[in-house]
Amino acid sequence: MVIDENGENLGKLNRFRALEIARERELDLVLVSPNAKEPVAKIVDWSKFKYEKSKKARKNKAKPVENKEWWFSPKIGDNEIDIKLNNVKRFLEKGGNAKITIKFERRTIPGSMESTFERVKLKYLDFAKETSTMAREGRNLSIMLRHK
Numbered sequence: 112m113v114i115d116e117n118g119e120n121l122g123k124l125n126r127f128r129a130l131e132i133a134r135e136r137e138l139d140l141v142l143v144s145p146n147a148k149e150p151v152a153k154i155v156d157w158s159k160f161k162y163e164k165s166k167k168a169r170k171n172k173a174k175p176v177e178n179k180e181w182w183f184s185p186k187i188g189d190n191e192i193d194i195k196l197n198n199v200k201r202f203l204e205k206g207g208n209a210k211i212t213i214k215f216e217r218r219t220i221p222g223s224m225e226s227t228f229e230r231v232k233l234k235y236l237d238f239a240k241e242t243s244t245m246a247r248e249g250r251n252l253s254i255m256l257r258h259k
Contacts, residue, residue: 114143114153123149180210183231185223192231200238203258208242211235215250224252 113121113129116138124132129152133140139157142150153160179202181195199209211231213224228245239256246253 112147112149112151113140114151116154116156129154177207178210179207180212183211183213183227184216185213185219185227186216187227189230192234196231196234199235199256203239203256206258209239209256210253211256212248212251212253228252228254 113124144151243255
């Protein structure tokens with residue numbers, strides 16, 4: 112089965128006739144699907160065909176997702192929470208993932224980390240959703256977020 116450079120089906124041709132047509136048009140004969148019931152060959156300009164194939168592969172290549180981490184202390188004020196969460200929101204809108212960590216400090220009152228986490232959570236639920244549950248990593252509390 113042979114297809115010409117315009118995408119028209121030339122039908123079943125033997126290899127020699129297909130090569131002859133390709134040479135007449137100063138193009139190349141490329142075997143597109145050799146394992147098909149009827150192998151398919153295409154008459155194309157090889158360099159253009161190779162370029163289009165690599166261009167398509169680059170376009171389909173997945174970009175790595177960027178991750179950033181923001182640290183909060185248990186004694187943080189509401190204004191500073193707002194400022195940091197605005198930065199998180201801008202980052203998430205660009206397609207990244209954010210990690211929010213509340214770090215344990217000396218002389219921290221037990222339960223103050225959880226209450227700080229709840230204050231932060233009330234504010235980020237408007238623009239983000241959690242990809243993991245709150246986890247204790249050593250002496251810190253962390254959670255991963257992504258854009259809604």
